[in-house]
Amino acid sequence: MANVDIFVGNETLIDPDVYQLWLDGYTAQETAQILQKRGILQQYGATFDMLLSDTLDHYRNFFVLERYLKNPVLVGDQLLMQISPQTQAMLIEKYYEFDSSVVRELLGKKLTTRQRNALDDVSDKTRVPLRSCRRQFDNVKQVFKTVEEMLGSLVDNIKTHFLLSDHLAKQYAAIVFITNNRFETGKKRLGYLTFPDFVHCANEMITNWSYSSKDCKHHDDMDQDLDRDFLIDLRDLKILSEKEHLDEHRVAVLKAIHGKLSTSAAVELDHNFKNISKTLINVASGLNHSRELRDLFEDFVDKFIDPCKQAKWTQNDVKIFLQAYAEVAQQMHVVRSNSQLLKVWERYTGTISSCLIQMYHP
Known part of the structure; x- marks a missing residue:
């Protein structure tokens, strides 16, 4: 006699629309009413009671699945419901x-x-x-x-x-x-910044300023912690605030961006380059202190973004200035002759330039 293995399957059906409404926090009754307004009863020739009953069935499944969704690696191992890998991925992604x-x-x-x-x-x-x-x-x-x-x-x-x-x-x-x-993100003056603004800045810092940065001297390899040696080395940038280097930097930057800025930005930069440069370098030199690090976004807004807005800089003005500000200094002898200082300058200015441009909402 031949042996026959039989498997009977019944894949659990997941309605993405009902699932989304469940995730959005609506009750089964509210979800059924929303679906009714979308015309689903006419589409399937159903009654509201039938729709509510079906919605309740979905909700029961979602509540059972939720304990696995809280630990997503278990979703594929659970045996209560048969769910395709594609649907599993959708459920997890949507849940989070x-x-x-x-x-x-x-x-x-x-x-x-x-x-x-x-x-x-x-x-x-x-x-x-x-x-x-x-x-x-x-x-x-x-x-x-x-x-x-x-x-x-x-x-x-x-x-x-x-x-x-x-x-x-x-x-x-x-x-x-x-x-x-x-990081301080809740102050009133930071209220205009969006979540995507912070995501952009945070990921820039993770890439360039954390222990897992390719430029980090150590191998702690922790994205969530900032490279303390780098933060301390930022104090060396103070040399660019010394009069002879500050004057050299100013002349070279103004020459590099001549004719590229809006009139208001060009006038402001010509008069206040030294203050702007010292502001950016002072922010850098203070980041090894926990309090000043926490206030980084507030310092960006208070000490650079707001003054530039008051001077009617466009976002493109900011972009042109920051690019020239960083690149010109790399060619100055005081920076170029010191490989360590050059690397610190590149790590700092590359990141703050990207952040400031992202945060600048004219």
Whole structure:
């Protein structure tokens, strides 16, 4: 007699629209009403009771899956539901996605129980349902707690433990980096900055200023920690504030950008180059102090961006100036003859130029 193996399968159907509404924090009743307004009853010739019953079935599945979604590597191992790999990836990615407006409110704050209990204010301000705000808070906290002490790339660690896309992992990496280094992001004068602004700046600093930077002397390989030796070496840039080097720098920069700036920016730079240059170098030399490091974004806005706005610089003016400011100094003998100073200058100006251009919203 022949032996026959029989397998009966029944793949769990996931409705992406219902799943998204569940993630958005709506109840099953609210979701059914939203779908009704979208015309789904006419599309399938169904009644509202049928739609609500189907929605409740989906919600029961989502609540069962949620315990696995909190530890995404288990989603593929669970045996309660048969879900295709493509659907698994969608479920995980969508679960960890967030509203930029919500995370902007959380950015830089301690992820405490007290903070979670205050999410009503975040919900009211962002108009995102409280349930969704809580899910987003819990996800940010879990990612942070999971990877904060890990060696290696933040992005790679997040992708490995949470199975997220590169794009979403980079956003979480920025959140972890900003939270770990306690950067001030909540002051009123920083309110105009968007979450993407902070993501851009954080990832620039991770790449160029952290222990895992290719220019780091050590091999601690921790993205979330800044290279302390680099921060200390930044004090050496003070030499460019000495009168003879400052004058040389000024003349060379003005020559390099002659005719390229708007009239208002050209006039301002001609009169205030020394103050602008000293500001950028003073910010650098203070970054080895924890307090000044935490205030970096505020210093950028207060000491460079706001004065440039008042002088009616365009974003292109800022871009042209910063490029010339960095490149001209690299050709000065005092910098070119000192390979260590040159590397520190490149690491500093390359990153702040990218950040300042991103943060400059005329």
